[in-house]
Amino acid sequence: MSLYLSAALASNRKGRFLQTVAGATPLTTDWISSPPASGLLLIQAEELTDTNTLQCLYHWAMQAGCAALVINLKAEQFTLLAQLPSPLDWQLVPAILRMQEEPGLTALLTSETNQAIAGFTGSADRHQHQAGDVVHTRYIRKHSNSGLLAFTTLPLWSLNLLDHSEILVSWLNWFVDHAGIAEQIIGPKAPSTDYTPDKHDLVVLLLLYAGSGMSLQALSEHNAVKQMFDVNSLDIVKRGEMLQQHDFIDEAGITATGKTCLQASQYWAYAPLLSEQLHTGAL
Structure with a gap:
């Protein structure tokens, strides 16, 4: 702490x-x-x-x-x-x-x-x-x-x-x-054959899971997402491309590998509330 x-x-x-x-x-x-x-x-x-x-x-x-x-x-x-x-x-x-x-x-x-x-x-x-x-x-x-x-x-x-x-x-x-998830400006990442998602990647995986069918582009333009996260520094679409290269997501959304990784993280607890917020717009 x-x-x-x-x-x-x-x-x-x-x-x-x-x-x-x-x-x-x-x-x-x-x-x-x-x-x-x-x-x-x-x-x-x-x-x-x-x-x-x-x-x-x-x-x-x-x-x-x-x-x-x-x-x-x-x-x-x-x-x-x-x-x-x-x-x-x-x-x-x-x-x-x-x-x-x-x-x-x-x-x-x-x-x-x-x-x-x-x-x-x-x-x-x-x-x-x-x-x-x-x-x-x-x-x-x-x-x-x-x-x-x-x-x-x-x-x-x-x-x-x-x-x-x-x-x-x-x-x-x-x-x-209970103070939220801090977002930071990130630099470019070099491709890795053994890639471990960082906390920003986990936020994107969380959004994809909670969005249940929403595209990366749709999530980056969602009003609730804009209010809760710094979408510019998070760069959801570009980060999603990296995650797709390493089989954490695919065209249909989050993969089994991505879900397993998300479930093992501290962010998994936010999934039900975030899903409700994305589908109702309520904060």
């Missing part, structure tokens, strides 16, 4: 705890001018001093492969949320969390968490971000392949987590796993 701490957070006790327990990497420069290329960035709410700073974080976090988690929340930062491109009605409210029967991060921090995030906008995972009906973590994203911006009231620097680093890391990993 690529987990980063803002330089300001890394300089205090909370940040040093997260470096030790979660293995987070501290940034040495200002995240506004030099943010990570991808991964999960943790910052303190007090760093969001004005609307421009919050919008800067929002725009970075909405990129596929990126996620931002704001911790150590203060009520004054919540007044800025209404100014985002997608306005949020979140409010910081007092709360009492009930003891949780299911093991996990929420159960470990229940007694130390006395605030919740109220609101109707955004989302919260019932298992990861709630204690019963109390929501301690909320997030927002544009669509299923965008990055996300999240706020949490959980004290992730609690000494109760010293012996539970794997639980903390697993909880943080959720944000990375």
Whole structure:
């Protein structure tokens, strides 16, 4: 997992705890001018001093492969949320969390968490971000392949987590796993007799499988695909030609070899949702 701490957070006790327990990497420069290329960035709410700073974080976090988690929340930062491109009605409210029967991060921090995030906008995972009906973590994203911006009231620097680093890391990993698939500009590939598809090839195989009958050209022009992926850098048609040379696809679509390769990858889990989005246009 690529987990980063803002330089300001890394300089205090909370940040040093997260470096030790979660293995987070501290940034040495200002995240506004030099943010990570991808991964999960943790910052303190007090760093969001004005609307421009919050919008800067929002725009970075909405990129596929990126996620931002704001911790150590203060009520004054919540007044800025209404100014985002997608306005949020979140409010910081007092709360009492009930003891949780299911093991996990929420159960470990229940007694130390006395605030919740109220609101109707955004989302919260019932298992990861709630204690019963109390929501301690909320997030927002544009669509299923965008990055996300999240706020949490959980004290992730609690000494109760010293012996539970794997639980903390697993909880943080959720944000990375739900931050979409980052696309990068690629260079030309030399033909290979023993070709192993990279992650960009796997995205094309995923699109072909989910499209069930759509051509490479049709997929590259599909509105839903354009909204979820960078079709210019992905170059679906050209990449498809390479995959066809190595028998991962043919004129009819994805081959048995291609499907086996896709099923063995992390992208296979996206197939049902992507298929629905391609055929309904809903994001």
